[in-house]
Protein backbone atom coordinates (compact mmCIF):
# COMPACT_ATOMS: atom_id res chain seq x y z
CA UNK A 609 0.00 0.00 0.00
CA UNK A 610 1.55 3.30 -1.12
CA UNK A 611 -0.24 6.43 0.04
CA UNK A 612 0.20 10.18 -0.19
CA UNK A 613 -1.43 12.49 2.36
CA UNK A 614 -2.18 15.96 1.04
CA UNK A 615 -3.68 18.93 2.84
CA UNK A 616 -2.69 22.26 4.38
CA UNK A 617 -0.49 22.53 7.46
CA UNK A 618 -2.60 21.52 10.46
CA UNK A 619 -4.95 19.28 8.46
CA UNK A 620 -3.83 16.32 10.58
CA UNK A 621 -1.57 14.58 8.04
CA UNK A 622 0.93 13.55 10.73
CA UNK A 623 -1.78 12.23 13.07
CA UNK A 624 -3.51 10.23 10.33
CA UNK A 625 -0.18 8.97 8.97
CA UNK A 626 0.71 7.53 12.39
CA UNK A 627 -2.63 5.67 12.55
CA UNK A 628 -2.21 4.37 8.99
CA UNK A 629 1.31 3.24 9.84
CA UNK A 630 -0.10 1.09 12.66
CA UNK A 631 -2.97 -0.27 10.58
CA UNK A 632 -0.95 -1.21 7.51
CA UNK A 633 2.45 -1.76 9.21
CA UNK A 634 4.23 0.44 6.69
CA UNK A 635 6.51 3.41 7.43
CA UNK A 636 5.39 7.03 7.64
CA UNK A 637 7.77 9.19 5.65
CA UNK A 638 7.51 12.81 6.74
CA UNK A 639 9.93 15.20 5.03
CA UNK A 640 9.15 17.73 7.79
CA UNK A 641 10.21 15.20 10.48
CA UNK A 642 13.37 14.27 8.56
CA UNK A 643 14.30 17.95 8.22
CA UNK A 644 13.51 18.72 11.89
CA UNK A 645 15.75 15.79 12.90
CA UNK A 646 18.55 17.23 10.75
CA UNK A 647 18.09 20.59 12.53
CA UNK A 648 18.29 18.83 15.92
CA UNK A 649 21.38 16.88 14.86
CA UNK A 650 23.06 20.13 13.79
CA UNK A 651 23.92 18.78 10.36
CA UNK A 652 24.81 21.07 7.47
CA UNK A 653 21.47 20.22 5.84
CA UNK A 654 19.71 21.04 9.12
CA UNK A 655 21.37 24.45 9.39
CA UNK A 656 20.36 25.38 5.84
CA UNK A 657 16.83 23.96 6.21
CA UNK A 658 16.15 25.74 9.51
CA UNK A 659 16.33 29.21 7.97
CA UNK A 660 13.80 28.26 5.30
CA UNK A 661 11.53 26.35 7.68
CA UNK A 662 11.44 29.17 10.24
CA UNK A 663 10.34 31.49 7.43
CA UNK A 664 7.50 29.12 6.46
CA UNK A 665 8.97 28.56 2.98
CA UNK A 666 9.80 25.33 1.17
CA UNK A 667 13.34 23.91 1.23
CA UNK A 668 14.77 23.44 -2.28
CA UNK A 669 13.17 20.67 -4.33
CA UNK A 670 16.45 18.84 -5.05
CA UNK A 671 17.08 18.43 -1.30
CA UNK A 672 13.73 16.79 -0.51
CA UNK A 673 13.61 14.81 -3.74
CA UNK A 674 17.00 13.23 -2.94
CA UNK A 675 15.82 12.46 0.60
CA UNK A 676 12.68 10.74 -0.68
CA UNK A 677 14.44 8.84 -3.47
CA UNK A 678 16.82 7.31 -0.92
CA UNK A 679 14.14 6.66 1.65
CA UNK A 680 11.64 4.81 -0.55
CA UNK A 681 14.38 2.46 -1.76
CA UNK A 682 15.04 1.23 1.76
CA UNK A 683 14.10 -2.29 2.79
CA UNK A 684 11.25 -1.28 5.14
CA UNK A 685 9.43 0.42 2.24
CA UNK A 686 9.08 -2.82 0.27
CA UNK A 687 5.50 -3.41 1.48
CA UNK A 688 4.59 0.26 1.02
CA UNK A 689 4.83 3.66 2.66
CA UNK A 690 2.86 6.76 3.61
CA UNK A 691 4.16 10.05 2.30
CA UNK A 692 3.30 12.86 4.71
CA UNK A 693 4.31 16.34 3.53
CA UNK A 694 5.75 15.23 0.21
CA UNK A 695 5.22 16.18 -2.58
CA UNK A 696 4.67 19.88 -1.89
CA UNK A 697 4.60 21.15 -5.47
CA UNK A 698 4.20 19.91 -9.06
CA UNK A 699 7.98 19.59 -9.65
CA UNK A 700 8.28 17.25 -6.64
CA UNK A 701 5.23 15.25 -7.76
CA UNK A 702 6.66 14.81 -11.25
CA UNK A 703 10.00 13.60 -9.87
CA UNK A 704 8.19 11.20 -7.57
CA UNK A 705 6.20 9.80 -10.51
CA UNK A 706 9.43 9.34 -12.52
CA UNK A 707 11.13 7.57 -9.63
CA UNK A 708 8.17 5.25 -9.08
CA UNK A 709 8.06 4.37 -12.79
CA UNK A 710 11.79 3.49 -12.60
CA UNK A 711 11.01 1.27 -9.63
CA UNK A 712 7.97 -0.24 -11.33
CA UNK A 713 5.69 0.98 -8.56
CA UNK A 714 2.62 3.19 -8.31
CA UNK A 715 0.78 5.24 -5.70
CA UNK A 716 -2.45 3.51 -4.67
CA UNK A 717 -4.29 6.48 -3.17
CA UNK A 718 -3.79 10.18 -2.60
CA UNK A 719 -5.85 11.32 0.37
CA UNK A 720 -6.57 15.03 0.52
CA UNK A 721 -7.49 16.21 4.02
CA UNK A 722 -9.70 19.28 3.65
CA UNK A 723 -9.77 21.96 6.35
CA UNK A 724 -10.41 25.73 6.36
CA UNK A 725 -7.67 28.35 6.86
CA UNK A 726 -9.43 29.56 10.03
CA UNK A 727 -9.39 26.06 11.52
CA UNK A 728 -5.69 25.69 10.60
CA UNK A 729 -4.85 28.84 12.57
CA UNK A 730 -6.83 27.60 15.60
CA UNK A 731 -5.24 24.18 15.51
CA UNK A 732 -1.63 25.20 14.96
CA UNK A 733 -1.40 28.09 17.39
CA UNK A 734 -2.53 25.73 20.19
CA UNK A 735 -0.47 22.72 19.12
CA UNK A 736 2.36 21.15 21.07
CA UNK A 737 4.39 18.09 20.14
CA UNK A 738 6.42 15.56 22.07
CA UNK A 739 9.95 15.55 20.64
CA UNK A 740 10.53 12.04 22.06
CA UNK A 741 7.60 10.07 20.61
CA UNK A 742 5.95 12.53 18.18
CA UNK A 743 2.56 12.58 20.02
CA UNK A 744 0.56 15.74 19.41
CA UNK A 745 -1.59 17.77 21.78
CA UNK A 746 -3.77 20.86 21.63
CA UNK A 747 -4.30 23.10 24.61
CA UNK A 748 -8.10 23.11 24.11
CA UNK A 749 -9.12 20.09 22.03
CA UNK A 750 -6.54 17.57 23.32
CA UNK A 751 -4.80 18.88 26.42
CA UNK A 752 -2.16 16.68 28.07
CA UNK A 753 -3.08 15.34 31.54
CA UNK A 754 -0.16 17.28 33.05
CA UNK A 755 0.55 20.63 31.44
CA UNK A 756 3.66 20.52 29.22
CA UNK A 757 4.20 16.77 29.68
CA UNK A 758 3.51 14.01 27.12
CA UNK A 759 0.78 11.57 28.30
CA UNK A 760 2.46 8.72 26.44
CA UNK A 761 6.15 8.88 27.32
CA UNK A 762 6.55 11.74 29.80
CA UNK A 763 8.59 13.84 27.34
CA UNK A 764 8.60 17.62 27.69
CA UNK A 765 6.17 19.08 25.11
CA UNK A 766 7.44 21.68 22.67
CA UNK A 767 5.81 24.13 20.33
CA UNK A 768 7.23 24.02 16.80
CA UNK A 769 9.11 27.24 15.98
CA UNK A 770 7.03 27.58 12.79
CA UNK A 771 3.68 27.23 14.67
CA UNK A 772 3.31 30.98 15.29
CA UNK A 773 0.61 33.11 13.67
CA UNK A 774 2.90 34.94 11.25
CA UNK A 775 4.72 31.84 9.99
CA UNK A 776 1.47 29.83 9.79
CA UNK A 777 0.04 32.52 7.50
CA UNK A 778 3.15 32.27 5.32
CA UNK A 779 2.89 28.46 5.26
CA UNK A 780 -0.77 28.75 4.21
CA UNK A 781 0.20 31.10 1.37
CA UNK A 782 2.84 28.62 0.21
CA UNK A 783 0.26 25.83 0.47
CA UNK A 784 -2.27 27.73 -1.67
CA UNK A 785 0.31 28.72 -4.28
CA UNK A 786 2.43 25.56 -4.56
CA UNK A 787 0.75 22.57 -2.91
CA UNK A 788 -3.00 22.96 -3.54
CA UNK A 789 -2.47 22.61 -7.35
CA UNK A 790 -1.44 19.01 -6.64
CA UNK A 791 -5.13 18.19 -6.22
CA UNK A 792 -5.67 18.78 -9.95
CA UNK A 793 -2.46 16.88 -10.73
CA UNK A 794 -3.65 13.78 -8.88
CA UNK A 795 -7.28 14.16 -9.96
CA UNK A 796 -6.05 13.64 -13.53
CA UNK A 797 -4.35 10.43 -12.41
CA UNK A 798 -7.70 9.41 -10.91
CA UNK A 799 -6.46 8.35 -7.52
CA UNK A 800 -7.37 11.45 -5.47
CA UNK A 801 -9.79 11.00 -2.57
CA UNK A 802 -11.09 13.92 -0.52
CA UNK A 803 -11.75 13.61 3.20
CA UNK A 804 -13.21 16.42 5.29
CA UNK A 805 -10.83 16.70 8.25
CA UNK A 806 -13.62 17.59 10.69
CA UNK A 807 -14.67 15.80 13.88
CA UNK A 808 -12.59 13.56 16.11
CA UNK A 809 -9.30 11.99 15.05
CA UNK A 810 -11.07 8.59 15.09
CA UNK A 811 -13.94 9.81 12.86
CA UNK A 812 -11.49 11.28 10.36
CA UNK A 813 -9.44 8.08 10.42
CA UNK A 814 -12.53 6.00 9.74
CA UNK A 815 -13.33 8.19 6.70
CA UNK A 816 -9.72 7.96 5.49
CA UNK A 817 -9.89 4.15 5.73
CA UNK A 818 -13.17 4.09 3.79
CA UNK A 819 -11.48 6.00 0.97
CA UNK A 820 -8.53 3.61 0.93
CA UNK A 821 -10.85 0.63 0.64
CA UNK A 822 -12.72 2.08 -2.35
Ligand code: AMP
Pocket residue numbers: 617639640641643660661662664665666667668669672692693694695696700770779
Ligand atom coordinates in the same frame (compact mmCIF):
# COMPACT_ATOMS: atom_id res chain seq x y z
P1 AMP B 1 5.71 19.92 7.83
O1 AMP B 1 6.19 19.23 9.06
O2 AMP B 1 5.31 18.97 6.74
O3 AMP B 1 4.67 20.96 8.12
O4 AMP B 1 6.98 20.71 7.24
C1 AMP B 1 7.63 21.72 7.97
C2 AMP B 1 8.52 22.52 7.05
O5 AMP B 1 9.52 21.66 6.47
C3 AMP B 1 7.82 23.14 5.84
O6 AMP B 1 7.20 24.39 6.15
C4 AMP B 1 8.98 23.30 4.86
O7 AMP B 1 9.82 24.38 5.22
C5 AMP B 1 9.78 22.02 5.13
N1 AMP B 1 9.31 20.92 4.25
C6 AMP B 1 8.70 19.76 4.65
N2 AMP B 1 8.43 18.99 3.59
C7 AMP B 1 8.86 19.66 2.50
C8 AMP B 1 8.83 19.40 1.10
N3 AMP B 1 8.30 18.27 0.60
N4 AMP B 1 9.38 20.34 0.27
C9 AMP B 1 9.93 21.44 0.74
N5 AMP B 1 9.97 21.78 2.05
C10 AMP B 1 9.43 20.89 2.93
